[in-house]
Amino acid sequence: MSEILEKVQTIIADKLSVNPADVTPEKSFSDDLGADSLDTAELVLDFENAFGIKMPQEEMENIITVGDAINAIEKLVAEK
Amino acid sequence: MELQRVVITGMGAVTPIGNNVDEYWAALLKGVSGVGPITHFNPEKFDTRFACEVKNLNITDFIPKKSLQRMDPCAQFAMVSTMEALQDSGLDLEQVNKERVGVIIGSGIGGFTSMMDSAIAFVESNRIPRFSPYLLIKVLGDVISGHISLKYGFEGPNYITSAACASAANAIGDAFHLLQLGKADVIITGGTEASVNETAIGGFNAMHALSTRNDDYVHASRPFDRDRDGFVMGEGAATLILERLDHALARGARIYGELCGIGMTADTYHITAPAPDGHSASASMRLAMQDGGIRPEEVDYINMHGTSTPQGDLAECIAIQNTFGDHASRLLLNSTKSMTGHLLGAGPAIDRGHPQVHPAQHRPPDHQHRASGRTHPARLELLHRRPRTTPYQHRPLQLLRVRRP
Numbered sequence: 483m484s485e486i487l488e489k490v491q492t493i494i495a496d497k498l499s500v501n502p503a504d505v506t507p508e509k510s511f512s513d514d515l516g517a518d519s520l521d522t523a524e525l526v527l528d529f530e531n532a533f534g535i536k537m538p539q540e541e542m543e544n545i546i547t548v549g550d551a552i553n554a555i556e557k558l559v560a561e562k
Numbered sequence: 563m564e565l566q567r568v569v570i571t572g573m574g575a576v577t578p579i580g581n582n583v584d585e586y587w588a589a590l591l592k593g594v595s596g597v598g599p600i601t602h603f604n605p606e607k608f609d610t611r612f613a614c615e616v617k618n619l620n621i622t623d624f625i626p627k628k629s630l631q632r633m634d635p636c637a638q639f640a641m642v643s644t645m646e647a648l649q650d651s652g653l654d655l656e657q658v659n660k661e662r663v664g665v666i667i668g669s670g671i672g673g674f675t676s677m678m679d680s681a682i683a684f685v686e687s688n689r690i691p692r693f694s695p696y697l698l699i700k701v702l703g704d705v706i707s708g709h710i711s712l713k714y715g716f717e718g719p720n721y722i723t724s725a726a727c728a729s730a731a732n733a734i735g736d737a738f739h740l741l742q743l744g745k746a747d748v749i750i751t752g753g754t755e756a757s758v759n760e761t762a763i764g765g766f767n768a769m770h771a772l773s774t775r776n777d778d779y780v781h782a783s784r785p786f787d788r789d790r791d792g793f794v795m796g797e798g799a800a801t802l803i804l805e806r807l808d809h810a811l812a813r814g815a816r817i818y819g820e821l822c823g824i825g826m827t828a829d830t831y832h833i834t835a836p837a838p839d840g841h842s843a844s845a846s847m848r849l850a851m852q853d854g855g856i857r858p859e860e861v862d863y864i865n866m867h868g869t870s871t872p873q874g875d876l877a878e879c880i881a882i883q884n885t886f887g888d889h890a891s892r893l894l895l896n897s898t899k900s901m902t903g904h905l906l907g908a909g910p911a912i913d914r915g916h917p918q919v920h921p922a923q924h925r926p927p928d929h930q931h932r933a934s935g936r937t938h939p940a941r942l943e944l945l946h947r948r949p950r951t952t953p954y955q956h957r958p959l960q961l962l963r964v965r966r967p
Contacts, residue, residue: 499628523695
């Protein structure tokens with residue numbers, strides 16, 4: 483699953499203009515990485531495109547940290 | 563109540579012939595043409611395949627990549643020209659009362675390209691609605707001024723004006739009036755446009771408004787020339803820092819000039835064509851002079867709209883002749899659009915970005931150009947379709963004295 487982690491790191495680093503090394507699972511999108519609600523929604527769109535998944539609305543609402551996003555993506559990829 | 567006086571204390575520009583005021587000005591004096599083959603899209607199948615695009619602007623030198631994702635090029639251009647204008651004004655951003663600083667920018671269309679690109683992507687993805695949350699903040703026009711106020715924390719009046727080719731003129735007019743009334747101390751104003759895209763070129767082509775001089779595009783933008791065949795699409799932005807005179811004096815600002823009057827009218831003739839007799843253009847000039855307490859004989863120079871369309875240039879000449887009468891023959895007239903192309907809503911801002919400090923005003927008229935009789939608004943020789951004996955050439959920006967009819 484480190485492949486997912488790497489891909490997610492790259493997407494987040496690119497979108498939010500942060501260092502990929504700073505994108506670790508415990509980081510909060512809003513508090514640590516400077517994302518606002520629009521950025522988070524845009525990131526979900528990027529994840530969906532990158533992994534060929536569709537993230538349900540209720541899943542999105544639970545994503546606070548990078549780890550939350552990775553868990554949700556792993557689950558949806560496994561269900562594919 | 564006594565109206566406040568309003569002065570210009572800063573300028574910035576991003577244009578097809580220069581990405582700041584100094585570059586722009588130097589290019590104007592050299593007579594550089596900003597036109598080239600369209601690079602923003604493949605224009606192969608279009609009637610017009612050239613435009614005046616902004617060139618070599620390394621946008622990430624000005625705006626962080628993260629912010630760029632949320633900005634249409636029209637907002638990016640306005641931001642860059644505003645950064646330059648603010649720096650030029652010497653306004654101390656720590657000291658200024660930000661509740662009294664406004665931002666009013668003109669744009670004819672706003673985030674047109676972002677809108678079009680997203681619609682294309684939607685159709686190409688079999689109409690599955692996967693729109694970016696950034697989309698509407700790129701499309702809506704008001705974010706142009708919004709981005710500027712967010713960056714600097716300016717909390718005064720904040721909006722855009724849209725009035726086609728007069729958008730920026732209206733923005734400058736609104737800023738002027740608000741400052742006169744004492745509703746703000748400083749207003750960042752001007753215009754921006756970024757519509758070199760398939761929809762704009764195709765749409766204006768359908769209206770037969772654009773030049774199609776593809777085989778000689780460098781000479782396609784030729785305001786007041788007999789053989790003009792339409793305008794050349796441009797893009798870019800220009801910003802003026804307008805300020806109450808007392809505020810400018812109190813902070814020891816360098817003052818470029820005073821804005822002393824505005825006139826606004828509508829000609830009710832046709833949805834796109836100007837009234838052939840130019841009556842409303844004439845009226846707005848009279849109102850502006852009245853507002854500013856200036857007699858027609860005191861006017862030395864007019865940077866004309868001069869889009870190089872057959873109808874527009876002619877109506878404008880007639881309007882000037884009717885407004886100024888005998889004095890029309892003594893006016894210095896030209897149009898910088900021969901070099902920049904037509905920036906639509908941003909036009910009035912870039913056309914106005916310099917006359918207050920126009921070095922050419924102190925030059926003798928260009929006799930050689932006079933003798934060639936090539937650009938003669940007031941003679942109205944545009945009416946005649948006589949064959950040209952000499953090829954059209956771009957001339958450096960020098961003021962042309964118009965011969966008596």
